[in-house]
């Protein structure tokens with residue numbers, strides 16, 4: 208047993224760190240580190256910077272233009288990026304539809320779609336959930352009816368993250384209504400600019416718009432945009448879930464947020480002393496830090512099993528539950544740390560370059576909104592209750 | 606021991622609930638939140654008509670004080686409807702502060718107007734460095750001629766933009782964290798040198814930082830004894846906490862009700878999600894939190910104006926701790942059980958969630974009251 212990284216892995220970490228020091232634009236970094244809104248332009252620009260370096264596909268095999276890194280290197284890369292404050296890479300292309308196309312797409316699809324993900328020419332979004340089908344995804348009703356060389360798609364998707372920027376959406380659609388729920392589903396790639404596609408924003412509890420309803424009204428989708436076989440979409444979707452949940456623990460991001468919390472606690476004062484020296488607060492902060500250390504080791508255990516080609520299994524659920532609990536606990540402690548100055552809520556203050564008169568310390572402005580917003584983490588990507596169901600069924604065999 | 610209400614109290618409680626059901630439905634409330642002022646003068650006037658703004662006003666000025674039970678019943682009803690008008694700040698805390706501190710002529714000048722809904726007066730107390738510590742005041746009041754000069758910055762003063770009168774605490778002597786040396790000054794809105802940086806709070810109320818830049822006020826603006834306001838200030842904040850706890854119970858109850866309703870109707874896997882035992886147990890835990898919170902709101906009510914200061918502080922803090930924990934758990938789980946819907950602006954539950962967060966952080970957070978409970982138990 209060895210809980211340390213090998214010298215090669217250490218050298219890799221140094222290389223990543225050196226690159227980030229020189230290549231991450233300071234303004235982008237500032238927005239991420241201060242918890243401000245990250246505009247879509249940052250996401251695109253950062254993907255392109257990585258692409259130029261040859262690191263646009265950190266989780267992709269070399270044959271598709273990726274780096275070919277093993278899971279441990281991918282982990283190190285993500286951790287360093289998070290610590291440095293890079294914008295988050297869009298998972299929908301890189302971690303979701305990309306790997307599905309690589310595994311199940313045909314040569315034409317690979318050639319057409321994969322390079323444009325790496326170069327950030329296409330913005331992808333994920334069209335699974337529907338108003339009536341959230342946790343019970345297999346009950347989805349958006350249907351695609353074959354008419355010659357295309358499908359006609361009708362229905363409604365919802366909760367589609369960042370669909371307002373998207374060029375493409377990958378969808379699960381019903382192609383056989385007679386078959387059993389999971390059996391009649393296909394995996395379609397739909398051009399968001401097609402006639403009949405409507406995007407309506409959903410306002411979140413923090414006032415932000417990051418999810419949308421997407422409506423399909425007689426949308427024509429060429430049959431060549433179906434990935435894999437008709438009615439086999441559920442298999443591909445399950446394959447994708449394994450990838451979506453790799454690094455789902457968000458260790459790097461939580462470490463960064465822990466550092467931010469520690470900084471805030473050292474600046475805030477309680478009874479005339481730094482808050483960080485307050486025993487009650489220090490104990491709560493230490494508890495989260497310890498949980499995070501434990502989760503990192505658990506995560507690395509899962510990764511090394513993966514590196515030995517044991518496929519990622521239901522333990523991803525454990526990482527998701529604990530990872531999101533830690534992310535949420537960190538936002539709670541940040542709110543608590545700033546006391547009454549957590550309450551002011553000025554939408555503009557979440558944007559970089561806000562010119563309004565200051566209210567409380569700058570770092571306080573986004574904290575309550577972030578706390579509210581992060582309640583989503585235990586809901587999306589398979590709610591934590593659903594993850595517990597997976598653990599009880601797949602690991603505990605109950 | 607009994608927990609029964611008198612007929613009059615029950616009638617009051619029913620009246621307020623009926624009024625809010627008519628006037629303050631979710632959509633109506635949303636419209637109020639979006640308005641420029643962010644609160645409704647019309648609702649405020651109707652609350653005055655019903656006598657709600659006079660509950661803390663003494664009989665001599667046409668009110669019903671101390672009326673603790675009535676005040677808390679009202680707060681509970683306001684909590685259920687997520688009312689954003691300045692009831693706690695002005696009708697409870699501002700009014701109580703004036704009642705206990707002010708001279709007869711000041712009371713005659715302000716309290717009838719407050720009961721009638723014509724004057725809003727709110728405490729302007731908190732400061733950046735104070736966090737939840739009540740005695741830490743660095744805003745200064747220095748004599749100049751017959752009057753005073755006030756300088757400092759008050760943080761997150763709830764409903765300051767709506768107030769005609771700010772009840773500013775300032776230090777007339779002593780070190781920053783001393784209980785002695787704190788005085789209260791009545792500063793009318795618009796006084797030269799007073800600047801408001803106004804903003805909404807996360808739960809949709811309105812507040813401001815109040816900047817006092819060498820504000821000159823006459824001698825008559827001193828409210829109560831010079832340097833001796835702390836005991837009344839502390840009692841007023843404890844009454845405020847008791848009232849806030851009562852409001853919290855109202856919010857908690859609607860939040861639980863909304864969650865039960867939602868999980869009974871929302872179907873996944875062919876059944877209402879309320880059928881899943883994992884969620885049933887969660888809702889059972891929510892209920893336990895709500896009932897424990899309710900019990901402690903009664904305790905706070907009983908001791909809110911007790912002459913035994915130690916017992917008052919202990920009980921009020923114990924209540925705030927219980928209620929803070931309930932706000933956290935019930936709020937978070939309500940959102941969780943609503944799934945994606947829970948994190949949208951569309952659902953009442955997300956608004957309740959934000960109010961529960963604000964309640965938890967207001968008038969001393971859970972850790973503050975935990976510490977005060979320990980101190981007062983020694």
Ligand SMILES: Cc1cc2nc3c(=O)[nH]c(=O)nc-3n(C[C@H](O)[C@H](O)[C@H](O)COP(=O)(O)OP(=O)(O)OC[C@H]3O[C@@H](n4cnc5c(N)ncnc54)[C@H](O)[C@@H]3O)c2cc1C
Pocket residue numbers: 332333334335336338340341342343365366367368369418583586587588589590591592593596871873874878881883884941942943944945946948
């Ligand atoms: C911010 C955000 C972004 C999202 N982005 C996307 C996206 O880009 N693309 C996309 O397709 N979807 C997306 N989603 C949708 C997300 O996957 C769903 O919200 C999630 O699957 C839950 O579904 P639901 O909201 O319908 O809740 P429901 O399924 O109705 O669940 C409500 C509650 O019931 C619980 N529950 C349900 N079934 C069970 C059970 N069997 N046992 C125990 N408890 C149960 C849930 O855990 C939850 O607490 C996003 C959601 C959010 C909030």
